[in-house]
Amino acid sequence: MYKIVRKEKLSDKIYLMDVVAPRVAHSCLPGQFIIAKVDDKGERIPLTICDYDREEGTITIVLQTVGASTTRMVELEVGEGFEDFVGPLGNPSDLCLEENLEETKKKKIVFIAGGVGTAPVYPQVKWLKEHGIDSTVIIGARNKDLLFYEDEMREVATELYMATDDGSYGFHGNGCQQLQALVDEGKEYNHCVAIGPMIMMKFVCLLTKELGIHTIVSMNPIMVDGTGMCGACRLMVGDEVKFACVDGPEFDGHLVDFPQAMARAAQYKTEEGRKMLALQEGDTHHGGCGNCGGDK
Amino acid sequence: MAVDVLVKVPISEQDPKVRAKNFDEVCLGYTKEEAMAEASRCINCKNAKCITGCPVSINIPAFIEQVKDGNFEKAYEIISESSALPAVCGRVCPQESQCEGKCIRGFKGDPISIGKLERFVADWACENGIKPKANPNKNGHKVAVIGAGPAGLTCAGDLAKEGFEVTIFEALHEAGGVLVYGIPEFRLPKDDVVAKEVENVKNLGVKIETNVIVGKSITIDELIEEENFEAVFIGSGAGLPRFMGIPGEQAMGVFSANEFLTRNNLMKAFKDYDTPIWRGKKVVVVGGGNVAMDAARTALRLGAEVHVVYRRSEAELPARVEEVHHAKEEGVIFDLLQNPTEILTDDEGWVNGIRIIKMELGEPDESGRRRPVEIPGSEYEIEADTVIMSLGTSPNPLISSTTKGLEVNKRGCIIAREDTGATSKDGVYAGGDAVTGAATVILAMGAGKQAAKGIMEHFK
Numbered sequence: 063m064y065k066i067v068r069k070e071k072l073s074d075k076i077y078l079m080d081v082v083a084p085r086v087a088h089s090c091l092p093g094q095f096i097i098a099k100v101d102d103k104g105e106r107i108p109l110t111i112c113d114y115d116r117e118e119g120t121i122t123i124v125l126q127t128v129g130a131s132t133t134r135m136v137e138l139e140v141g142e143g144f145e146d147f148v149g150p151l152g153n154p155s156d157l158c159l160e161e162n163l164e165e166t167k168k169k170k171i172v173f174i175a176g177g178v179g180t181a182p183v184y185p186q187v188k189w190l191k192e193h194g195i196d197s198t199v200i201i202g203a204r205n206k207d208l209l210f211y212e213d214e215m216r217e218v219a220t221e222l223y224m225a226t227d228d229g230s231y232g233f234h235g236n237g238c239q240q241l242q243a244l245v246d247e248g249k250e251y252n253h254c255v256a257i258g259p260m261i262m263m264k265f266v267c268l269l270t271k272e273l274g275i276h277t278i279v280s281m282n283p284i285m286v287d288g289t290g291m292c293g294a295c296r297l298m299v300g301d302e303v304k305f306a307c308v309d310g311p312e313f314d315g316h317l318v319d320f321p322q323a324m325a326r327a328a329q330y331k332t333e334e335g336r337k338m339l340a341l342q343e344g345d346t347h348h349g350g351c352g353n354c355g356g357d358k
Numbered sequence: 359m360a361v362d363v364l365v366k367v368p369i370s371e372q373d374p375k376v377r378a379k380n381f382d383e384v385c386l387g388y389t390k391e392e393a394m395a396e397a398s399r400c401i402n403c404k405n406a407k408c409i410t411g412c413p414v415s416i417n418i419p420a421f422i423e424q425v426k427d428g429n430f431e432k433a434y435e436i437i438s439e440s441s442a443l444p445a446v447c448g449r450v451c452p453q454e455s456q457c458e459g460k461c462i463r464g465f466k467g468d469p470i471s472i473g474k475l476e477r478f479v480a481d482w483a484c485e486n487g488i489k490p491k492a493n494p495n496k497n498g499h500k501v502a503v504i505g506a507g508p509a510g511l512t513c514a515g516d517l518a519k520e521g522f523e524v525t526i527f528e529a530l531h532e533a534g535g536v537l538v539y540g541i542p543e544f545r546l547p548k549d550d551v552v553a554k555e556v557e558n559v560k561n562l563g564v565k566i567e568t569n570v571i572v573g574k575s576i577t578i579d580e581l582i583e584e585e586n587f588e589a590v591f592i593g594s595g596a597g598l599p600r601f602m603g604i605p606g607e608q609a610m611g612v613f614s615a616n617e618f619l620t621r622n623n624l625m626k627a628f629k630d631y632d633t634p635i636w637r638g639k640k641v642v643v644v645g646g647g648n649v650a651m652d653a654a655r656t657a658l659r660l661g662a663e664v665h666v667v668y669r670r671s672e673a674e675l676p677a678r679v680e681e682v683h684h685a686k687e688e689g690v691i692f693d694l695l696q697n698p699t700e701i702l703t704d705d706e707g708w709v710n711g712i713r714i715i716k717m718e719l720g721e722p723d724e725s726g727r728r729r730p731v732e733i734p735g736s737e738y739e740i741e742a743d744t745v746i747m748s749l750g751t752s753p754n755p756l757i758s759s760t761t762k763g764l765e766v767n768k769r770g771c772i773i774a775r776e777d778t779g780a781t782s783k784d785g786v787y788a789g790g791d792a793v794t795g796a797a798t799v800i801l802a803m804g805a806g807k808q809a810a811k812g813i814m815e816h817f818k
Contacts, residue, residue, distance in 0.1 A: 103632055
């Protein structure tokens with residue numbers, strides 16, 4: 063069992079947990095992710111690494127309830143744990159590699175984090191700060207209640223901008239509009255990292271293409287094993303088929319086929335909805351899910 | 359029980375109509391009496407060809423002799439000297455081209471059902487709580503094995519028997535490799551067969567650490583330098599699924615056989631587990647190997663009409679004859695000498711059909727098989743809501759790209775000596791699909807065995 067040593071509720075459906083996983087903490091770098099499985103019947107869920115403590119051997123993850131497995135995950139309390147927790151998976155962010163340090167120092171970097179995308183952005187910004195590199199961070203969400211990690215991010219970002227679609231906190235508008243506003247003010251960026259829901263990354267890429275800012279996105283497609291075996295996470299980048307788990311998760315955002323990636327991400331929506339229904343209804347479940355045949 | 363020495367004792371199977379709707383094992387195995395009767399057909403050849411046909415060289419006539427006399431425990435001991443996974447091999451080995459293919463009985467009449475007897479003995483041992491015994495004498499050497507599939511389990515088991523301290527590192531959450539993610543329950547039961555045989559390997563003293571991805575969680579160099587392993591065996595299996603490169607392949611409803619089977623087998627999507635699986639109504643499986651048969655028969659059990667589309671003819675199907683036979687019995691439709699040219703989609707990007715071209719066989723190619731050639735103008739379309747690509751795999755780069763001094767060939771497979779498993783890096787050995795590309799369980803076990811010998815030599 064991989065024990066939970068800290069748990070915080072960040073918003074209605076978003077939770078933060080510190081999990082003891084020494085092997086992952088020993089080797090992970092910003093940009094990588096883990097796969098967690100809550101219990102015997104659980105699904106393997108890819109989750110980004112928000113922070114890590116090599117000495118304590120812990121990994122900080124942020125998770126949002128989406129389906130049956132993630133719902134059971136957030137019900138776990140401190141002292142309980144995940145049945146399985148494996149990583150780090152994927153490649154570290156190019157920005158946060160020692161060998162690229164000189165190159166990175168020359169860049170004018172802006173991060174745009176959307177929703178739970180704040181989690182994977184944080185370790186990158188923190189790494190850059192530790193290496194004396196400035197970065198601007200924009201955190202966007204639908205409303206104030208969905209924002210998290212502001213204080214932590216403020217400590218590591220050179221400049222931090224908060225944006226909400228409804229104007230309930232910070233800038234009134236989304237991350238794209240905030241970036242446009244900063245550029246209009248005369249700020250200059252030549253490297254953008256956008257991490258969040260696919261629809262948000264797609265719109266950031268449309269804007270940055272126009273603005274001529276090189277943009278990296280972190281893709282979060284459907285995965286099963288996460289080690290390059292199943293091919294579920296394949297996506298088109300330029301003319302090539304790439305596997306997000308072994309070739310990514312970061313790609314040149316201007317080359318990613320977002321419409322296709324978004325369609326593929328929704329592939330199991332119906333199935334998941336049915337499982338969720340079965341979970342919510344528990345022992346009172348007698349059909350309607352399309353799987354159990356209880357209503358036939 | 360009366361026996362015709364030329365005819366094998368028939369084995370009971372679930373009725374095809376019944377089993378096409380469940381995931382229970384197809385073959386029900388021999389009873390004691392049937393096994394003893396079948397064993398009595400063996401002529402106990404002095405120069406037994408069957409042994410040479412077995413990649414792990416089980417002393418076949420010796421164990422069959424014991425079965426004939428009802429000494430099943432002794433038979434199990436004889437098999438266990440050579441194989442760590444007899445209940446698995448008895449079920450999934452291509453015996454017709456190995457031991458049974460060389461059986462002298464087979465020249466005139468049916469060969470002995472060696473695989474079914476092996477399975478009987480292993481199942482009997484399991485039911486009667488008989489386990490291989492651990493070697494109490496440790497030799498003090500530490501060996502790391504990467505991958506708890508057939509190659510790794512075999513290598514680890516053989517080394518543990520010799521007193522090595524062995525730890526297997528497994529990337530997935532469960533040990534077994536292809537035995538748990540690839541081969542379906544109806545061919546190889548997971549709890550009753552695979553888990554039990556993995557447990558037997560552990561009983562030999564082998565430690566298995568799951569959820570460790572060598573090349574990511576830790577590198578081979580770190581295993582040697584920081585965790586004091588003196589030798590490493592890489593049995594990490596095959597890797598990334600291949601696709602055809604035809605239009606429409608990224609559409610929704612197109613899966614690799616690996617994904618489809620992993621969801622169903624490892625993640626148990628056919629039961630009330632969380633992992634979803636796409637249950638098509640009309641499924642086209644592209645390819646003709648054992649994996650294609652597994653995918654086709656799984657899709658069938660999930661409720662679909664299933665077509666296997668293969669570009670050569672029935673004679674060239676790489677799948678085992680028994681698998682093809684079972685698939686046909688269950689109602690899988692074979693569209694042979696045909697090849698997809700495009701996957702068709704609806705407005706939302708879901709598969710709604712497939713365009714296929716007919717083929718004919720031309721001159722033999724490098725593999726000696728007649729090359730399939732397209733028949734111009736023969737294209738046609740069929741409706742389908744699911745396409746499963748079962749075209750083999752290409753090597754996973756996770757280990758080769760993170761291990762200094764480990765050479766790979768131009769296909770990306772690790773280069774290892776066949777007789778010892780030795781790679782270009784001192785103290786590092788490899789075998790199984792990571793070396794050969796996708797092959798069979800038993801060939802991987804054979805390679806694991808050779809490498810165990812190579813590792814033993816290394817310490818002499």
